[in-house]
Amino acid sequence: MAMLGLLVAAAFCLASANAASLGVVLTEGGMVEGKTYSVSGLFRYMDVFLGIPFAAPTKRFEKPEPHPEWSGVLMAKKYKSRCMQMNLLQSGIRGSEDCLYLNIWVPHGRTLSTDLPVMVYLFGGAFLLGGAQGANFLDNYLYDGEQIANRGNVIVVTINYRVGTLGFLSSGDSKAPGNYGLWDQHAGIAWVHRNIKAFGGDPDNITVFGESAGAAGVNFQLISPHNKGLIRRGISQSGVALCPWAINKNPRAFAEQVRPISCILVENCKIYKTVVLCMGSSCMMNCFSDQYPIVHNLVLSPVVDGDFLPDEPGKLFVNAADIDYIAGVNDMDGHIFTGLDVPSVNQPIWPTPVDDAKLLINALTRDKGEQGAEMAYKEYTASWGDKPSKDEIKRTIVELETDYIFLVPTQTALYQHASVAKTGRTYSYLFSQASRMPGFPSWMGADHADDLQYVFGKPFTNLLAYWPRHRDVSDYMISYWTNFAKTGDPNTGESKVPVHWPTFTTSDHQYLDINHKMNSNSVKQKMRLRFVNFWANVYANLPNVRDS
Template sequence: MKFLTFAVVLGLWLAQASSATLGVVQTEAGKVQGKKESMGLFSSVDVFKGIPFADVPGRWEIPKPHPGWDGVLKATKYMDRCLQVTLLQSSSQGSEDCLYLNIHVPQGLLSVSKDLPVMVYIFGGAFLLGASNDVTFLGNSLYDGNQIADRGGVIVVSVNYRVGPLGFLSTGDPRMPGNYGLWDQHAAISWVKRNIKAFGGNPDNITLFGQSAGAASVNYQMLSPYSKGLFRRAISQGGVALSPWAMQKDPMTLTKKVARKVGCRTTNEEEMLTCLRISDPVGVTMGGKVNLLMIVTGPVVNLLEFSPVVDGDFIPDHPSKLFNNTANIDYLAGTNSMDGHMFAGIDVSSINKRNAETTVKEIKKLLSGLTKEKGEAAVISAYNAYSTHWGSVPPQDVVKKTVADIETDFLFLVPTQIALQLHAKHAQGAKTFSYLFNMKTRIPGFPSWVEAEHAEDLQYLFGKPFALPLVYFPRHRDLSSDMIAYWTNFAKTGNPNTGNNRVPVLWPAFSSTQHPYLVINSKINKSSVRYDLRSEYVNYWTKTYSSLPIVASNQPANPEHD
């Protein structure tokens, strides 16, 4: 009888313990109700999917506030992604009605959470594709925030924004200034600032984080004068505003190219713009697809044309000149050790073929494409910098890895190190942290020298080894646990070492005089703290290469006036 009584009391207590939930939440535009998802015996996450943060956007217009709704909005399913090409570029998907966000709020035993740090995620996808709920595996979105929220004790928000031509087409002047995708992100962050308190969040402790184009977007949001006071911290994973793929060089030429594809004449620019505005949005979107046949003519990165521009407003100047706007924002940034391998494998396909030789001619052709604005002198200079350690008869694995290193350095690692240095230089009380993620790839079929491929860090940060335990090993859960701890500690305090979550080793701050970084993999220990990440190559690109004269006539000589 005593056992039965105990069991009943325990059952009632557990029922009550698991009942902490927000229920209906009042936002500025109306009431919303999400869904509680259990994370174990004593914890759950309130999930709100598809909350509108702005009205349906006008074509190439800044987003406007949502008019609101009556009754209670059932926020239980993801809404459409913004209109975009599919991965294979064969068709389009999504809608112009796409400005929605998702919120994950961790709950404990008896009372709902209050005053939690907030982490806002901005997805990547070359500014061409992607969504806040992208890449679903076994019914679980890659960007599902439940594991970070539950294990890290933070609210996670993921947001949609316009991509491709509808998000980043620009004339380079006030007629169609561009950066509409950045304005969407800004509108979402502003909505979070105004409304997150009702969900148990602290509006004065918001951290942005993103990967690839999302990482560059995070950096752009930091640099924009419109962000003053909106958020306190930021994390860039594999991309910054200084990355060569993150800024349009010649926006009007791209706009005319899209206009021709949808049948708009380009001789009269005013007529062209009027024609574009009344064109079928699907046609405009397909007009921005990547021409895969052009890969043979040069590096694939040159085909990634849609990106932000210096518009004199949201981005008032070249990004390198705007880091004074980041003085009070804590910044954590890094790259994967093989972020450039995906691009290198397309540009020099022999690097991934076991019995194929990668030749000097192939490497020089790649360098010629990456450094075309500086001509033959740059090719010779860069080739010498990267081959100097080879010896007289370099093994093919060494040569092939060098190709991946070249693209990683040029596209990701060096721009990130420059951004970290600029942030540290301008910081006024804000902290700076640098990392290198080098967990060996889980993608089958790659050569043994391949380490962390582009975007491979995300599965660990978003806790997939816990959400999908049968697909991972214990070492993957160790890495996932450590990443979530560092990232959420940083979101709470501005310091990845300080917070509620234990970390394996102290991660020292990056400064103007010292450049420590943390090597992140499944065996983080004291030897994981190192200094001066690839400084030889950072110095090469920032000093030796930068000092070479620009020779290509089709490239703007002054990046500040692109």
């Protein structure tokens, strides 16, 4: 036994001595040093750099500026603070205005990696909340890039960007044009392009991926002319630039609502230097309206500023003609909103009154008035019959909000990309792995953000919290995502996939249904075509009755 112990110790020391590590890396701002550790797999190691500045501390309501050089070696071993924002309870603030930092995961084998594909992640949070490390439980950060990097043999980067008023408040003119959060994302991507070679990455093979607001951010980055030559591919999970919450078409009106609090935008009071963040209940009423449904409250979002977005997003997809693009949704993405708009949906015993469905439809279709509401109600209740079941009504309401908020805009964006694509390939997916949240009804599918745990490999880091089928789903998604980052084809790369994923074209609209039971039947066509056609064509062509 003593001899065995000595052999094990010797093997460990030998492995440690031979561990591939970048050590100190020279970047444009100076030298940085991260941390190195072994990961699962034979002779597999990971270099991690946390908290590298990619821009200077922000100036309020101004674009990010280059970070001044530092002397000595910067210790990049801890996450930096997220950007300043309201806390989850909306009762105070958290974070810092010195927040433009990024994190990097670099996998190695026996030797140092070179020319690896790079995957840059943009977090979600309705453009109001979030940070590059994600939620944390006992130092298990949601957006830890280790599993993607190791299993897919890619470099993973996560980026901070400004959110809320400091990221997206706009006067609607040149005084405070907005989109500061999008400029932050752009600055981070540009930094990666300039510096990632020193970390073993290929600057000409950058894939930007994100979820929810981060997914819309991906789409905005792909179609903005400012990113020409920086991005090779993009993946949007549950969000695109065409979503109804992704663009604020009347930013001035909202800015004037907060004017009494912050002396803002319309008078000579140096608004963009002295604006006060919304803090406490006395200010919250000025910052967020009490509109129904919840989606209509998401007004701190990007704007058409004539610069980063020189035109309406739908007219800018030509800028992504040579970029490969994956976009998709969770099959019940809208449930997160429906649970707030119609609470009875989550009560398995109590029925949801039909009138609740009518109220929700009236609210969602207010711009088209009574005609739009009547047509939408008829479309979504066509299969009900005289006596719809309790679950049928609840599920229909969730599907309604899923279609309106996520699915239809995503399908429209895919069609837009495919119709202008030159060398860029287009792929569509539906994520349908049922939610693991306790207490949800039996008919529940994948809620908003349910996909994140699988993309970031949590079933492999928290073995006791997941079943083998969950590890299968995680393996599938990491394989498709990282193959795509390598080659532009999710089927081709170092990782084996369960089903061949065909491209989405303007004629057949094929998509992949992702869950733990994947087989040849997982390839489908024309996702919810009837409802996509209703919203994108029939409803869109009705005359407006009010200014939204």
